[in-house]
Amino acid sequence: MNPSPESIQNQDYQIPVELRQQVTITTLDRIYNWGRRNSMWPMMFGLACCAIEMICTAASRYDFSRFGMEVMRASPRQADVMIVSGTVTKKMVPQIVRLYNQMGEPKYVIAMGACASGGGPFKEGYNVVSGIDKFVPVDVYIPGCPPTPQALLNGLITLQKKVDHETIKSARWYRSDPVPEIPVPILGPDLIDVRRIEAIRQTIQTLADEAGNRPQEGEA
Amino acid sequence: MNDRLLSSTVDEAVSSRLSGLLTEDTRPGYSGYLVAPENLLEAVQILRDELGFDYLSSVTGVDYLEEDRLETVYHFYRSTGGSGLVLKSSCSRENGRIPSLTPIYPGAEFQEREAWDLLGIRFEGHPDLRRILMWEGFDGHPLRKDWREPYFEEEAKPFKSRWPDGKAVRSEEKTPFGDNVCFPPDFDPQTWQAEPETVIERLQQDEKPLADEEIQTDRIVVNLGPQHPSTHGVFRMTVMLDGETIVSLKPVMGYLHRNHEKIAERNTFLQNMPFTDRLDYLASMSNNFGYAIAVEKLMGVTPPERAEYIRVIMAELTRISSHIMTTGFLLNDLGAFFTPALYALEERELILDIFEMVSGSRMMCNYFRFGGVVRDIPEDVLGRIRQLVTDRLPRKIDELDSYLTNNEIVKTRCQGVGVLTDVQAIAYSAAGPILRASGVPYDVRRADPYSIYDRFDFDVAVQTHGDVYDRYLVRLQEMRESLKILRQALRDIPGGPVLAGKPQYQVRVPAGEAYGRVEGPKGELGFYVVSNGKPNPYRYHVRAPSFINLTSLETMCMHQKVADAVVVLGSVDIILGEVDR
Structure with a gap:
């Protein structure tokens, strides 16, 4: 949490006393993660009730810029973390996936509240997606309806801890192979997840077969 | 006391002026008047112009499945205060039609669109009867009593599958598609084509050009939202601009329609x-x-x-x-x-x-x-x-x-x-x-x-x-x-x-x-x-x-x-x- 040099100091190396104020010996991973974790910019993007608590967390009483979430950016290109703050509806999820695709790596997703984590109180609704993790990988889930600002801060700090344990060697965004985009779902008679088109077609076929067979069985 | 006095004068005025058009709703627990769809516009015109009910508070519908009819319910008030008047008009569930009140009360526009979207009540004479909360091409009218959501369990809560008698199972595991979706039997995802959004056409149709236009200029359509720092939440305004001036605007909503x-x-x-x-x-x-x-x-x-x-x-x-x-x-x-x-x-x-x-x-x-x-x-x-x-x-x-x-x-x-x-x-x-x-x-x-x-x-x-x-x-x-x-x-x-x-x-x-x-x-x-x-x-x-x-x-x-x-x-x-x- 504290961005002081001590927190990134590699304790295995003894620095002469007279140099301790000026020199820090650390690893590349540590300094790199130290920089990233303390400048996590969230995307200015609210969905529902949780967005109000997100605003409260940004405001003076809870003030998440103390932890490095300094500014909220309206553009996905400038944001590091997407806080999915509210109920994800079928009508909105194509836009959320598109925004996620537009964010530059490294990017993180926080599912704030019960709705974003799994549908919440509205899960049974016909226009509600049962959690954003059906489409976008989620790093931190925050329970609550809505989570209090303290809970959101705890979630953001948990994300910082996750960042601390990442390493450049295996970072997805430094590999030579391209990171595949998530296909944007389509609004048809219902929400169509493009990755599951074949499964949808087969299920419709199976259901049709069953419906076709049933009266015949009755006759027999 | 005062309230009752006022409502009795309302009743008298209504019954004397509109006796041929309205019948009293006599079902136990119900109030207000019933009107046949063909008399609706005439009755409402008299209500507004002669009896002073100039404020249409609410338009909605009820699906009476067993009686095979859809009932639209209107709540009228006077902008000077006092108690209201309830009017109901019924149509059949299949191809039922109700005249739109938008020519008399423009405030009915979105509410009638909502009733069409969710209940499938067709309003005749509505200028723009599109879906409003769901998207065009969505299958069915969800608030009808025989329409079931993908995670349907029972008609009413508390569900038997839940505590203390039953053992709750994740809803995803109970649906054939493994998710909160349901497709009609004739749907083929490979050949299906998405319906184009009609909002741009509507923008062009309802354009009101500036009066003193000397130079012919191109129009630009700008989408503000659903993710936009200026909109309060997931709301979308589509605007058509002449230079910087708005010549047509259509709100698009439903991005937080959570049923x-x-x-x-x-x-x-x-x-x-x-x-x-x-x-x-x-x-x-x-x-x-x-x-x-x-x-x-x-x-x-x-x-x-x-x-x-x-x-x-x-x-x-x-x-x-x-x-x-x-x-x-x-x-x-x-x-x-x-x-x-x-x-x-x-x-x-x-x-x-x-x-x-x-x-x-x-x-x-x-x-x-x-x-x-x-x-x-x-x-x-x-x-x-x-x-x-x-x-x-x-x-x-x-x-x-x-x-x-x-x-x-x-x-x-x-x-x-x-x-x-x-x-x-x-x-x-x-x-x-x-x-x-x-x-x-x-x-x-x-x-x-x-x-x-x-x-x-x-x-x-x-x-x-x-x-x-x-x-x-x-x-x-x-x-x-x-x-x-x-x-x-x-x-x-x-x-x-x-x-x-x-x-x-x-x-x-x-x-x-x-x-x-x-x-x-x-x-x-x-x-x-x-x-x-x-x-x-x-x-x-x-x-x-x-x-x-x-x-x-x-x-x-x-x-x-x-x-x-x-x-x-x-x-x-x-x-x-x-x-x-």
Whole structure:
């Protein structure tokens, strides 16, 4: 949490006393993660009730810029973390996936509240997606309806801890192979997840077969 | 007494003038009049022009599956106050048609679109009958009683599969598609083509070119939203621009449509209380209030005195917290990025602290019950409210006033922008600060008093210009009037119980219908509840003020600059949880 040099100091190396104020010996991973974790910019993007608590967390009483979430950016290109703050509806999820695709790596997703984590109180609704993790990988889930600002801060700090344990060697965004985009779902008679088109077609076929067979069985 | 006198004169006037067209609704528990679809327009014209029912509050529908008919329900009021008139018209479920009221009441436009979208009632003569909350191409009309959502379990809660008898299984595992989706049998994802969005065509059709156009210019269509820093939540404005001037505007909504009404019809009556919190999530106490009043009307219970006072205190605190936040964020929309909003949020936090002490939650209070409130206010909290109401909030509202009211930039940006005249405001069924800023002194607390509002001495805030600036002034004055009410309520609050009868999980609600309305921070918030004597409501409809206020958005923004459309939207003060429900 504290961005002081001590927190990134590699304790295995003894620095002469007279140099301790000026020199820090650390690893590349540590300094790199130290920089990233303390400048996590969230995307200015609210969905529902949780967005109000997100605003409260940004405001003076809870003030998440103390932890490095300094500014909220309206553009996905400038944001590091997407806080999915509210109920994800079928009508909105194509836009959320598109925004996620537009964010530059490294990017993180926080599912704030019960709705974003799994549908919440509205899960049974016909226009509600049962959690954003059906489409976008989620790093931190925050329970609550809505989570209090303290809970959101705890979630953001948990994300910082996750960042601390990442390493450049295996970072997805430094590999030579391209990171595949998530296909944007389509609004048809219902929400169509493009990755599951074949499964949808087969299920419709199976259901049709069953419906076709049933009266015949009755006759027999 | 007064109320009854007025309603009897209404009945006489209606029965003498409209005797041939209307028949009284004699079903037990129901009120109002029935009208045949072919007589609807004629009757409504007489109602508006001769009997003074110029304000169409709510349009909705009910699906009576067993009787094979769809019934549209209209609630009319007079903009001068008094009790209302309920009119119903039925059509068959298959290809039923009802004439649209939009030529007489333009405020019916979005509400009829919603009834078409969710119930499949076809309104003849509607200028733009598209789906509004769901997308074009969606399969079915979800609020019909025979339409089942993918996660359907049973008709009504509590579900047998749940605790304590059953063992809950994840809903995903129970559906054939493994997800919250359901496709029609003839659907083939490989050959299917998406229907193009029709909103651009509508923009072109409804374009109103500038009068003094000398140069032929190209039009640009701009989408503001659904993810846009200027829109309050996931709302989308599609605008057509001539240069920087708006020549056509269509709101697109439904991005937060979370099926409040469908879920509510499966829930028991009490289970809906926490869901109302999430309608207008800045004013959960007001939403509780409206729903409690509607169901209490059906049940015929009256809350004890202390509970009535607590309700008023909570509703007025909610109004202050909502208005102060709106004012802060209006400045945000003007370009004063976040500093004024931070001042506003500071005060809101103090009110939220009180809500947390009283109900246990900052935002989603779930505090009201049928016949009272769930628990008493602790004595030290009353002290805190007193301190806030007598000392801190008046100072802070004055501070806001001194910073903003005479601010040169605020005046230049807000005066004369987004004007809605009084005639237009009534015709578009605008409510709350929008209506009052246009010079119509209509406040449900005064026009048709509910709870104990007839005991308090307060003024209805009203301004005359109908622009953004006047809406700000109305909100400012309303906060002061709320403080006035709060001071009186805190002075007079008696001791005693806070709930009539025993606390119950399952309430017995007799069959019938009720429309309960309160003056929420955004305007007239109504709940139309139909019960058939079972533990869950047969029909539950929310007359959402932010949703209906958006009907006039196009008129307000027409021929304004695009930057001002953002301010106008800020002054309408929409909350998407309520717009989309």
